[in-house]
Amino acid sequence: MPPDSVPREVAARSALDRLWSRGTAFLGCSVAIMGGAMSWVSERHLVAAISNAGGFGVIACGAMGPDLLAREIAGTQALTVRPFGVNLITMHPQLDDLIRVCLEAKVGHIVLAGGIPPGGAVRAVKDGGARLVAFAPALVLAKRLVRSGADALVIEGSEAGGHIGPVSLTVLAQEILPHLQEVPVFVAGGLGRGEAILAYLEMGASGAQLGTRFAAAVESIAHPNFKRAFLRANARDAVPSVQLDERFPVIPVRGLTNEGTRRFLRYQAETRDRFQAGALSKEEAQLEIEHFWAGALRRAVIDGDVENGSVMAGQSVGMVTAEQPTAAIMDELVSQAVAALLARRG
Ligand SMILES: Cc1cc2nc3c(=O)[nH]c(=O)nc-3n(C[C@H](O)[C@H](O)[C@H](O)COP(=O)(O)O)c2cc1C
Numbered sequence: 001m002p003p004d005s006v007p008r009e010v011a012a013r014s015a016l017d018r019l020w021s022r023g024t025a026f027l028g029c030s031v032a033i034m035g036g037a038m039s040w041v042s043e044r045h046l047v048a049a050i051s052n053a054g055g056f057g058v059i060a061c062g063a064m065g066p067d068l069l070a071r072e073i074a075g076t077q078a079l080t081v082r083p084f085g086v087n088l089i090t091m092h093p094q095l096d097d098l099i100r101v102c103l104e105a106k107v108g109h110i111v112l113a114g115g116i117p118p119g120g121a122v123r124a125v126k127d128g129g130a131r132l133v134a135f136a137p138a139l140v141l142a143k144r145l146v147r148s149g150a151d152a153l154v155i156e157g158s159e160a161g162g163h164i165g166p167v168s169l170t171v172l173a174q175e176i177l178p179h180l181q182e183v184p185v186f187v188a189g190g191l192g193r194g195e196a197i198l199a200y201l202e203m204g205a206s207g208a209q210l211g212t213r214f215a216a217a218v219e220s221i222a223h224p225n226f227k228r229a230f231l232r233a234n235a236r237d238a239v240p241s242v243q244l245d246e247r248f249p250v251i252p253v254r255g256l257t258n259e260g261t262r263r264f265l266r267y268q269a270e271t272r273d274r275f276q277a278g279a280l281s282k283e284e285a286q287l288e289i290e291h292f293w294a295g296a297l298r299r300a301v302i303d304g305d306v307e308n309g310s311v312m313a314g315q316s317v318g319m320v321t322a323e324q325p326t327a328a329i330m331d332e333l334v335s336q337a338v339a340a341l342l343a344r345r346g
Contacts, residue, residue, distance in 0.1 A: 012339075012341040013338050015341050016201075016334070016341060019201040020032035020201055020206060023184050023186065023205075024207070026152055027056040027083065029051065029055060029082060029083060031054040031330060031333075032056075032186075032206060032207025033050075033056070033197070033210060033333060034057075034058055034154075034208070034209040035047065035050035035058055035211070036160075036188055037061075037087030038215060038312070039301075040302055041221070041301055042057070044059070044078075045221055046219050046221070047059050047084050048079035048219075049217065049325075051082035051084045052326075053326050053330040055330055056083065056084060056109075057080075058084065058085040058086065059072055059073065061098055062089065063092070065094060066100075069098055070104075073086065073101070073107060077105070084107075084109075085108070085109035085133065086110055086111065088110060090115045090116075090117050090121065095118075096120070096121070099125055100128075103129070111133040111154070112134050113135055117132075122150075133150065133152045133153070133186075134154070136153040136176065137165045137167070138172075139180070142176050143180070146180070150183060151183055152186065153176075153183060153184075154185075154188050154209050155169065155172045155185060157169025157187075157189030157190055159189040159254075159314055160189035160211065161254050161255065161312045161313045161314035161316075162253060162254065162312045162314075164240060164253065164254050169187055169188070169190055177203045177204040178203075178204060184207065185204070185205055186206060186208055186209045187205045187208050188208065190316050191316060192210075192213050192318075193336050194335065194336025198341065212230070212317050213316055213319065213320060214329060215227075216230040216320050216323050217324060217329060218323055218324065219325070221302075223300075223301060223302060225304035225306045226301050226306055229256055229306045231320060235316070235318035237256050237257055238254050238313045238314055238317045239256075239257055239261075241261070242265060243268075244269055245272050250268070253293075254314060254315070255310055255313055258308070258309075258311060259308055260308045260309060264292055267288075271288050271289055293310055296308075297309065297312060300312075
């Protein structure tokens with residue numbers, strides 16, 4: 001190693017720290033990488049591991065009720081003294097109670113996902129002294145969210161795992177980053193390497209949110225079968241759910257193709273046929289289609305049934321090649337960004 005290479009590396013790391021300084025200041029951590037909340041996966045162990053590695057872990061509340069969430073927050077606080085957040089789904093019937101639980105436990109950042117957050121929820125988070133993070137699927141909505149009180153935004157491209165919008169991060173970033181300076185913006189969807197994170201920071205992002213890359217980490221409680229499916233899969237295996245008939249909308253969810261996704265197609269066809277034969281009303285048919293995946297993520301993540309369950313995964317799944325400790329994943333992402341900066345400086 002040439003004698004001046006260490007100071008050059010230190011300088012490159014400082015440059016990276018400057019690029020994401022708004023993100024680290026907002027989150028209160030040293031690496032502006034959020035662990036995207038993943039239902040069933042993002043519980044105390046992974047969340048604490050991400051925060052302990054310098055990033056920002058986020059608990060996925062999913063369908064948990066207030067008591068379970070309170071226990072999960074306390075469990076996470078027992079494993080880390082660093083800041084972490086909680087992700088709540090806006091259509092949860094007990095949203096107000098869940099916000100109260102977060103505030104009582106002094107959670108500093110609440111992420112409201114699954115739609116534009118209702119005004120009452122925004123006020124409750126802000127009045128309670130927490131910072132509000134919201135998802136912006138387009139520039140007009142991003143501006144509206146900022147006006148209504150969002151302290152930071154996540155823009156998540158369709159490359160992501162789980163529930164997705166229609167637009168890729170490449171396009172969303174160009175639409176939003178140059179025109180939104182009011183709050184920090186975190187990019188998500190398809191990110192698996194530090195060079196890509198660096199590129200978005202240079203476009204104006206304050207940090208990134210990654211889910212898929214952390215799902216198979218050593219500290220993730222996901223079933224070994226779930227992790228193995230991630231290690232084996234290529235980018236092309238992580239596809240959005242397919243809608244068979246425009247009369248029966250299907251919520252787009254990106255995951256690995258398996259027997260469940262094939263059965264879902266057959267189930268849609270059968271349900272549509274029963275509707276056409278007059279055996280089901282349109283509403284009943286729609287409900288049956290919506291209920292097909294009930295409990296399916298848990299079946300894959302916890303029970304390990306990766307053939308029939310829902311193996312939500314982003315296209316970055318092709319970059320998950322080993323079950324690594326969370327700290328090693330974080331180090332790798334930072335090193336890749338630093339190496340890219342170093343290479344450029346000649
Ligand atoms: C298995 C899985 C479950 C997820 N569950 C949630 C969730 O409950 N709430 C949420 O807001 N996002 C959820 N997501 C999205 C992640 O928080 C994150 O934004 C996404 O994974 C980023 O894209 P990437 O997968 O390409 O890294 C989930 C993603 C995965 C892979």
